[in-house]
Amino acid sequence: MSSLLSAPSALREDALRRLKREMWARAVKLGLRSWVGWRRGFTSKADPQRSGRVTAEVIEHLERLALVDFGSLEAVARLEKAIAFADRLRAVDTDGVEPMESVLEDRCLYLRSDNVVEGNCAEELLQNAHRVVEEYFVAPPGNISLPKQDEQEPFSHI
Amino acid sequence: MLGRTLREVSTALKQGHITPTELCQKCLSLIKKTKFLNAYITVSEEVALKQAEESEKRYKKGHSLGDLDGIPVAVKDNFSTSSIETTCASNMLKGYVPPYNATVVQKLLDKGAVLMGKTNLDEFAMGSGSTDGVFGPVKNPWSYSKQYREKRKQKAHGENEDSNWLITGGSSGGSAAAVAAFTCFAALGSDTGGSTRNPAAHCGVVGFKPSYGLVSRHGLIPLVNSMDVPGILTRCVDDAAIVLGMLAGHDPKDSTTIQDPVKPFTLPTSADVNKLCIGIPKEYLAPELSSEVRSFWSKAANLFESEGAKVIEVSLPHTSYSIVCYHVLCTSEVASNMARFDGLEYGHRCDINVSTEAMYAATRREGFNDVVRGRILSGNFFLLKENYENYFIKAQKVRRLIANDFVNVFNSGVDVLLTPTTLSEAVPYLEFIKEDNRTRSAQDDIFTQAVNMAGLPAVSVPVALSNQGLPIGLQFIGRAFCDQQLLKIAKWFEKQVQFPVIQLQELMDDCSSDFEIEKLSSVSLKQ
Numbered sequence: 001m002s003s004l005l006s007a008p009s010a011l012r013e014d015a016l017r018r019l020k021r022e023m024w025a026r027a028v029k030l031g032l033r034s035w036v037g038w039r040r041g042f043t044s045k046a047d048p049q050r051s052g053r054v055t056a057e058v059i060e061h062l063e064r065l066a067l068v069d070f071g072s073l074e075a076v077a078r079l080e081k082a083i084a085f086a087d088r089l090r091a092v093d094t095d096g097v098e099p100m101e102s103v104l105e106d107r108c109l110y111l112r113s114d115n116v117v118e119g120n121c122a123e124e125l126l127q128n129a130h131r132v133v134e135e136y137f138v139a140p141p142g143n144i145s146l147p148k149q150d151e152q153e154p155f156s157h158i
Numbered sequence: 159m160l161g162r163t164l165r166e167v168s169t170a171l172k173q174g175h176i177t178p179t180e181l182c183q184k185c186l187s188l189i190k191k192t193k194f195l196n197a198y199i200t201v202s203e204e205v206a207l208k209q210a211e212e213s214e215k216r217y218k219k220g221h222s223l224g225d226l227d228g229i230p231v232a233v234k235d236n237f238s239t240s241s242i243e244t245t246c247a248s249n250m251l252k253g254y255v256p257p258y259n260a261t262v263v264q265k266l267l268d269k270g271a272v273l274m275g276k277t278n279l280d281e282f283a284m285g286s287g288s289t290d291g292v293f294g295p296v297k298n299p300w301s302y303s304k305q306y307r308e309k310r311k312q313k314a315h316g317e318n319e320d321s322n323w324l325i326t327g328g329s330s331g332g333s334a335a336a337v338a339a340f341t342c343f344a345a346l347g348s349d350t351g352g353s354t355r356n357p358a359a360h361c362g363v364v365g366f367k368p369s370y371g372l373v374s375r376h377g378l379i380p381l382v383n384s385m386d387v388p389g390i391l392t393r394c395v396d397d398a399a400i401v402l403g404m405l406a407g408h409d410p411k412d413s414t415t416i417q418d419p420v421k422p423f424t425l426p427t428s429a430d431v432n433k434l435c436i437g438i439p440k441e442y443l444a445p446e447l448s449s450e451v452r453s454f455w456s457k458a459a460n461l462f463e464s465e466g467a468k469v470i471e472v473s474l475p476h477t478s479y480s481i482v483c484y485h486v487l488c489t490s491e492v493a494s495n496m497a498r499f500d501g502l503e504y505g506h507r508c509d510i511n512v513s514t515e516a517m518y519a520a521t522r523r524e525g526f527n528d529v530v531r532g533r534i535l536s537g538n539f540f541l542l543k544e545n546y547e548n549y550f551i552k553a554q555k556v557r558r559l560i561a562n563d564f565v566n567v568f569n570s571g572v573d574v575l576l577t578p579t580t581l582s583e584a585v586p587y588l589e590f591i592k593e594d595n596r597t598r599s600a601q602d603d604i605f606t607q608a609v610n611m612a613g614l615p616a617v618s619v620p621v622a623l624s625n626q627g628l629p630i631g632l633q634f635i636g637r638a639f640c641d642q643q644l645l646k647i648a649k650w651f652e653k654q655v656q657f658p659v660i661q662l663q664e665l666m667d668d669c670s671s672d673f674e675i676e677k678l679s680s681v682s683l684k685q
Binding site for chain 1: 254255257370371384408410413414415416417476479482483485486489493500501502503504505507510511512513514515516517518519522523526528531532534535536538539540542548549551552553554555556557558559561594596600611612613638
């Protein structure tokens, strides 16, 4: 990756595009085909029974924010029902009412004194992680965002 | 012995009629026999026997730690338990072994309780049936009771005995089933929208939800930080009071616990009922309420009146919006709380390694079930910039209105509210799964979730059996931090209704000696 950073920008972009393609190829092999596949199905067939609040844009936005996918049309339908259910709140008159964050709002939150009383348990904590190197949790590179729907390659060549 | 109350067994232990190890072994053997209920995810046999041994040593020396010493208990699997797998019934945490004990678990262990195991639940405590965990659904012990089976024989002949088993309610169904089936004397549940009281009503046990801020949430894997509370499930109100006495109090590790001092208390048998004012919220008379529950509710109100209590109708005007408000706030907080599961530091991790986002997405897809994912997505929707004001802030405002409703009612002189806990008795699993999780939760939490939004204490007490031979419970709601008074009233009521003991025929035949009513010289229910 370090050589990628020092290459001229055009080459870098090309390499990034290749990397994204590889990523998607692998993701598909590992079974995320259905994730992308259902979304294609979604855009091509409009379900007349749905209210249309949850558009393709909203779906993509939510999936990106939540890093959790809908997975099926039913899940979208469930979200629409959930939104319709929540819309009932509009009927309540809340003029002049302050939002309530906690039932203990009239009390002071307890803060303990700033003294170290526990810790030094790195080894114990690292045991629960799948990938560690010495005292580090190992994460994949963080500067690559999930590709947008229109950047996906067609599946015919895979 | 297993059919006794906590207090009675504790006395028996102190007097040497039974040893902690014997008690532990009986419970372990019963757990094995009731494995088909699927109430336990993990049975911590070795740990339990070791704890029982240590308890025995203490009793021999005369240094018992108190009423809980040597008593078998179970803990819902969303409480962290050191060195014991904690899964929240999810693939995301399968194999996760916490390095620490939740404060409430630590308190139980410090008082000598013997941990039998971790009980089953809906995945991440999201649900009202205990049917949506990865380890399968929990079966209601009453499905196998003599009382239910006899009623069924009159209706269906030649039906496969096990095909139409009943749900326990949820999400603390495993804990409720464990207590109802006599495999432990007390169990911890969690209560966010009724998750302790709902299964308690369906399984015929006492389900107590303390005031928010009374019991520490440290170590309870959070669902909704502003509403979660550890719940207590026992076979009688007195036992719940004993456990509450051990658990309540400020915890420096949970800054949402109040700092007022809390002392353990003993509940008196009398409750000065003629000085009480009982409120009956009229909006809780829902059209979907079963006629049987309504009739028991009415009888209970009459019972209080006949003892001289003032029973009045009160109004909680925003009741019809409370389930909607709960839905928005719950999914929003869930969306935030579930963000911690990314596979990096603990829990499931997928094989994709090309980028953090792809890894997180795939991990979360593999780790969470549809229900959890659905709530995360709904929550994220309500928290979007364009929706924040109209949904999340609006719901917070409605929450204040709901909490104020309760404050107004209690300020008008009402001591305690009496309501149903559930719409009807437990339904068969095959019936329950016809609707999706969100619909069911919206239906089943109707009487219980407003209490969580206001942070009040509440308890579900089993009242009587329905025409089908299944338990029905009623709920008492108290003023904030008046848990002791609430339990006092519940205890009096429990004594009046004399709810029948479950008759688990097959189990009784095998271990009949455990259920014989032994005459112990100085043990008596009357104190």
